[in-house]
Amino acid sequence: MSARGKARLAALELLFEGEARGMDPLAMVADREAAAVTGPAAGAQPSVRPYTKELLAGVAAQQQRIDELLSTYSTGWALDRMPAVDRAALRLGAWELLFNEEVPDAVVIDEAASLAAKYSTDNSPKFVSGLLNRLKDLKPALNAPTIN
Numbered sequence: 001m002s003a004r005g006k007a008r009l010a011a012l013e014l015l016f017e018g019e020a021r022g023m024d025p026l027a028m029v030a031d032r033e034a035a036a037v038t039g040p041a042a043g044a045q046p047s048v049r050p051y052t053k054e055l056l057a058g059v060a061a062q063q064q065r066i067d068e069l070l071s072t073y074s075t076g077w078a079l080d081r082m083p084a085v086d087r088a089a090l091r092l093g094a095w096e097l098l099f100n101e102e103v104p105d106a107v108v109i110d111e112a113a114s115l116a117a118k119y120s121t122d123n124s125p126k127f128v129s130g131l132l133n134r135l136k137d138l139k140p141a142l143n144a145p146t147i148n
Helices: 003-021 025-038 050-073 084-099 105-119 124-142
Strands: none
Touching: 003 025, 003 050, 003 084, 003 105, 025 050, 050 084, 050 124, 084 105, 084 124, 105 124
């Protein structure tokens, strides 16, 4: 797995855990990094990759818009009815797709679908890929001034 792939997996895990525990994933990262400096494992390298933090910060900053788009363009699925892993993979994928020009769209979609394939239901990869492809197709219209 590539370094960015590992960062995406860590971000998926933190988004999932944060939602399940009702905690902000960025606060969880800060707590873990503080523990790495002052806790029993003081001096250990922080376990959170910079790209993981970038993903989490991006999703946090744009979550309202991302959730609105996912809700609008998912067919037959309300956001709160989707499996939690799918929600996390879709949020990460949507942020990278719409707000991060560094990663090619095809890579974003493939990575999100791969995470869903490994950690969610049998139908999840197709669902995640389909919804992100729909956002990709609408990207020129969605990249109006409302998305920064």
